Amino acid sequence: MSLLKRLLNPIYKKTEAKTKSSELPEHSTYYPEQKLPVDEKFTFNFKSNGGKFLYCENWEEIKEAFDNILLENDWYEQDVFCFNEMLSEKFDGFNLNFVKNTNSTFFLTTCESLVAKNGSILLSSNQIKEKKLSEFPFSIVVFATTSQIVETISEGLRIIKNQSLKHIPSNITTIQDFDTEKEKEKDFMSYGSSTKNLYLLLLEDL
Template identity: 60%
Template sequence: MSNLFKKIFSQNLKPEPQKGPQGKPHRGKYMPDEKSPADERFTKHFILNGGKFLYCVDMNEVQESFDNILLENDWYENEVFCIDDNLAASFKGYNLNFGKSQEASFLLSTCENLVADDGSLLICSNQIKEKKLKELPQDFVIFATTSQIVNNIGEGLRGIKSKNTKSIPTNITTIKNFEPDGVSKDFMSYGSSAKNLYLLLLEDL
């Protein structure tokens, strides 16, 4: 897995739309092959969507990358929107104030799945309760693992259902656009504002 990500990040991942001989769309140089592994497809789509990707081989690298995010954005000692007590405990060494205010500097959360087909993140009430995306801070920091990568949204939804047999989570939605001033047009998050998103991805396979 680590060799895959080194290969991906050694490339310049800017899309270059081209036309084939009959005017049909031609797959760009940096677009993932339709039959390529799910992790490769997710990574390339996510970056092309504008997401900020930080691949980590262990929790020490996760903490280092998180520290760099705080430094880059001057978020030390700021308020953070986070409803996951376990996650807050994992990042407690930065003098952050964990709460649920919409005025927080950024949201810190996990997600349900990472969707390979379009580079989106699948979230639900487990992460954001019943809040709409537009009611949350503009900046997201998401912690996820490579085992959470699925091929498509349908696979992710089936996984949510199988893990929550007694009570299926509500407010299931996707985050797909990570460009400033962008607007998501995905049917599961239609009309919601795009988010500036950092992904801390931990290798666990």
């Protein structure tokens, strides 16, 4: 995943200089289209959807990136909608009020998978209970790991099924429209969802 770090350009920290275009191999229409690795494909599609991407190598960088999100949006001393106790414990100390009320400044959550094919976030009742995405705050901060990147929605659904032998989560959906200035076509998994201002905190775990 070191390649992923070089590809990304997190908005909150310096990165290595981009490769000059002259150093890249020329692309010919006579050659078949190269198949991107799943992590690169997710990165490209997620950012094309309007998502804000922050790649981090450890929890210290995650906390630094999270602090910068709060600073950028002036979210200190605000109510944060959060079901996940692990996240509320990890981000304790940022002068936030963790509540279970959708009438909050932003929603802090994990996810089931990151889908490379369309750059979407796969969620289930494990994260959103039985609520509709339209009920959640406009701004969402998602914490995920690189091992959660999958090629397709079907692969993400298969993982959910394998991890939930006794009780398969309900209310499975995706969110992939993070651009408020463009209307995007929605597939059956994201039908009825609404545009969200979404930040992804991605932790390297591979």
